[in-house]
Amino acid sequence: GESVGLHLPTLSVQEGDNSIINCAYSNSASDYFIWYKQESGKGPQFIIDIRSNMDKRQGQRVTVLLNKTVKHLSLQIAATQPGDSAVYFCAETPASNTGKLIFGQGTTLQVKP
Amino acid sequence: SQTIHQWPATLVQPVGSPLSLECTVEGTSNPNLYWYRQAAGRGLQLLFYSIGIDQISSEVPQNLSASRPQDRQFILSSKKLLLSDSGFYLCAWSVKGQADYEQYFGPGTRLTVT
Numbered sequence: 001g002e003s004v005g006l007h008l009p010t011l012s013v014q015e016g017d018n019s020i021i022n023c024a025y026s027n028s029a030s031d032y033f034i035w036y037k038q039e040s041g042k043g044p045q046f047i048i049d050i051r052s053n054m055d056k057r058q059g060q061r062v063t064v065l066l067n068k069t070v071k072h073l074s075l076q077i078a079a080t081q082p083g084d085s086a087v088y089f090c091a092e093t094p095a096s097n098t099g100k101l102i103f104g105q106g107t108t109l110q111v112k113p
Numbered sequence: 114s115q116t117i118h119q120w121p122a123t124l125v126q127p128v129g130s131p132l133s134l135e136c137t138v139e140g141t142s143n144p145n146l147y148w149y150r151q152a153a154g155r156g157l158q159l160l161f162y163s164i165g166i167d168q169i170s171s172e173v174p175q176n177l178s179a180s181r182p183q184d185r186q187f188i189l190s191s192k193k194l195l196l197s198d199s200g201f202y203l204c205a206w207s208v209k210g211q212a213d214y215e216q217y218f219g220p221g222t223r224l225t226v227t
Contacts (some may be wrong), residue, residue, distance in 0.1 A: 016186065032214045033215055034215070041221075042220060042221070043155070043203050043205070043218030043219055043220055043221050044203070044218050045218070046215050046216065046217070049214065062188070089156055089157070091214075093214040097214065099145045099147070099162065099207045099209075099213030099214055100159060100162060100172075101154040101157075101159065101214055101216065102159075103157040103158075104156055105155060105156045106154075106156050
């Protein structure tokens with residue numbers, strides 16, 4: 001079946017630096033790609049999404065890039081802060097409009113003071 | 114504003130015992146509802162999703178079942194727990210139609226089967 005995976009299990013960055021979290025997906029028919037943030041012991045929180053007909057979308061301090069040629073998704077966090085420490089999941093949704101999400105394994109972001 | 118509740122927060126159950134986890138959503142009507150399981154250090158696995166009362170789809174064959182007796186209530190059950198049922202169970206909701214991939218998660222229930 002389809003799967004969404006991540007390149008690195010853990011990413012450690014210095015406070016103030018930019019972070020880049022990567023994700024590879026396999027279903028070229030997916031309609032939306034989404035990033036979620038999960039803090040320890042809590043449920044995931046929606047960060048940002050991008051539709052398959054776009055290649056870049058910006059939010060507050062975050063940018064998501066989509067490269068459909070190589071089926072690659074990335075999340076860039078500018079000026080990383082200690083509060084950004086969490087596990088980040090990419091997810092994709094098939095074009096069937098059921099709201100079903102396929103999640104990747106997650107990347108742990110550690111921010112060093 | 115909308116809120117989602119799950120209980121209990123933690124649960125320790127012996128193998129073979131029954132299970133009932135409850136999820137309720139407030140502040141919205143006719144939401145899509147979802148049950149996910151997250152094993153330690155892993156991503157989320159969709160177990161069930163529901164588009165309406167008594168309309169539930171199962172994603173993974175297993176000894177779990179789900180029910181939606183009311184519009185904003187979603188229940189995850191098992192008649193006999195297995196060790197492999199241990200994990201972090203998350204309920205989520207989304208608005209139907211528009212951006213239904215934008216899901217709002219509850220605080221989760223950590224289940225340990227001993």
